[in-house]
Amino acid sequence: MNNLKILVVDDESRMRKLVRDFLVKNGFDVIEAGDGVEALDIFFENKDIALIILDVMMPKMDGWQVCKEIREYSKVPIIMLTAKTEERDELQGFELGVDEYISKPFSPKILVARVEAILRRSGKDMQESIIQAGGIVLNETAHTVTIDGKFLELSYKEFELLAFFIQNKGIALSREKILNNVWNYDYFGDARTIDTHVKKLRGKLGEKGNLIKTIWGMGYKFEE
Structure with a gap:
């Protein structure tokens, strides 16, 4: 430690x-x-x-x-x-x-x-867990995100959302599946509330926000 x-x-x-x-x-x-x-x-x-x-x-x-x-x-x-x-x-x-x-x-x-x-x-005493895709480096242990070596300010939910996208890159994800995995409970209501969070995340990612593709009528997919 x-x-x-x-x-x-x-x-x-x-x-x-x-x-x-x-x-x-x-x-x-x-x-x-x-x-x-x-x-x-x-x-x-x-x-x-x-x-x-x-x-x-x-x-x-x-x-x-x-x-x-x-x-x-x-x-x-x-x-x-x-x-x-x-x-x-x-x-x-x-x-x-x-x-x-x-x-x-x-x-x-x-x-x-x-x-x-x-x-x-x-798990803080364990080896750092780092995932990356499309030039985005996400440190799950330190809970940080960098793009081209620069730290990116994300809220806790935005970080979890980005991590879920990268962990499932190339896979089409429904809004319901995203909510159930990122929020960790069954969501009762308008699943399109996820759109608001994705919009904010894309804005913070800048050009990298284009890596989050919209699948009309279903949800989203992170694709390099």
Whole structure:
């Protein structure tokens, strides 16, 4: 797991230093943020953050809001730190998609063990999984997309949609099949809602957007 990047977010510098020292000692790279706004800026600037350790009570933007914003785009593992121990706070964290919940004070060694366990479960300690087609390079482990070496900003669903297209290149895919695989549930309603997402994805891909072909009356096909 060496060199995986961890974002530590806490408004207390002593707490950040404590966590950072133990993580660095165990082979991790650490980036620090002192408030929620700074945390979001750092997260969206760095495409290779493997896990976030996030304090709840912070100025400018609390941990709950930071978690909610990140979950709009990414499933990066998140560990929440809080001085509160109420059950409703834990439930709120899990509803927002928190992977682990640790109450202060805590043992730094236990925190590092939790970090390593979560990274093992999420597969972050495994070799990077990279797929590419038509000049588009998609790193499924780091959740990044590059075209001609330049990073492309995609939402979480746009990334999953592009990955599904590339994994099934040359195969005609119905809108229903795309929805069921990318959204992971049976979709009840107008399946043409997928058209909106494809339109946005094509726009972000620029000239590469032409690789996503429309099959009239059915769906789409990614074709080099």
